[in-house]
Amino acid sequence: MTITIADLPTVRSRTPEAIGEAARRRVRRPLLGESGRLMIVAADHPARGALAAGGRPLAMANRGELLRRLVLALSRPGVDGVLATADILEDLLLLGALEGKVALGSMNRGGLAGSAFEADDRFTGHRAEDLERMRFDGGKLLLRIDRDDPGSLSTLHATARAVDAMAERRLPLFVEPFLSRRDDRGRLVNDVSPEAVTTSVAIASGLGGTSAYTWLKVPVTADPDEMGPVLETSTLPAVLLGGDLGPDPGEVFHRWRHALRLPTVQGLVAGRSLLYPADDDVARAVDTAVGLL
Template identity: 70%
Template structure:
């Protein structure tokens, strides 16, 4: 794991805050898609929504130096195209020089805090379209959870549509991550990964805003992976697979990888966006986990 000089990051932030903008301005960029037409993105936008757990570790992502070291290692592996994160993490990675020649996705709505009563009123508290443009980032990402019984979902739906409009006006791609969600008897919010629910969520997300020209979809694998081919017939928008937090035995992890491999053969699926499964694998070997995911592409 590479060393991260936290003291130097703090010194720069305290004495020379414009260093973030300077690093963004001199960052060498690349096209969103390379010659192979595939994307391998490492996700680390969870902390900004108060979601710090990975596997059985409830605060795994709370140690920022450790998270940054894992991200730097992941980004250094061959075949990794870029990263998805909120502003604070991306600012750190800019200062560390870890984003050169990488695809950078800014996380846009982080207001739906994990476990909050207002979780579905997921307001845009992260990157704005103008921030993504100003910093020279390559795309944005928004989360769209829809509960038919929660009025907060309508607020998020309308805000998401306006964000799609604003990104399209700037010719910037936006990755929309849709779910049909429900609260259980315990009050906990859960995403419905049945084929019908995922199909419905993709149809809704595809129609957001006045233009879908710059819209991508970030799609979970359904409960029954055999349904993915039928589900992905819902849209012609390019999509990436959401990796999620794959915990459990090595056999269960291998099963998740196989499900990703099968879904990646579908014509609309262009890559993977995976976070905690790669950054906090059960065996602790970040490089091996990343290399395995890259191999699926």
């Protein structure tokens, strides 16, 4: 039976067991395919209350539209999979969009965007046992370290235990580390200077009782030539964090292309910049990103 986006509320209310059945039937694949590279589309922003995209403050609040864009992105050649929270991954499961794709679950979403407790980023999403039960292919967590906020210690400790739990199940875990601070308006902002990214990589690489299944998800610094020394901080495999394309997408794509040549970099994870590009051409934005690999 083919399920459409319009069918999802009915299926969820009348046959919730269909989600588990779809998870058990799903055709899986290795994390790295024949190309040895990884292109993942990220869509875990809504669970943090971060709904803005493409200049629209509530763009990602329309679930049907988000799913349409995700299904289109996943259908493009060279796209390996998706990173999302349980609700979105389960919608995609029901739609059949995860067949032969990598499905990564987002684990800590408790540090709501703009909240006073944002640095205390609790694990309110997937647990390691959930990812194993649903036959997903790995997990991702966000590690923001604000030296002036004691809540960061809770996140650091929980991250280390998540590293252990995922390694016990031989599931890859993508750790996205930042040194962060509060700005003059009280907002938590990430420092993407080479020194800060280097330090965050060093901290993230040493978490847990083993790093065998740990991957890094790192931002690209403003000067792509600085990324080489940054990533020499660790031998762990890394993917690039594809941030906002801004007013000059060509310049951003140039930085991504340069950093993708580094030996520890295995691929790219990008979300809103590809799903909600300025010209609204999702296929074109995704194809351009795939071409960088």
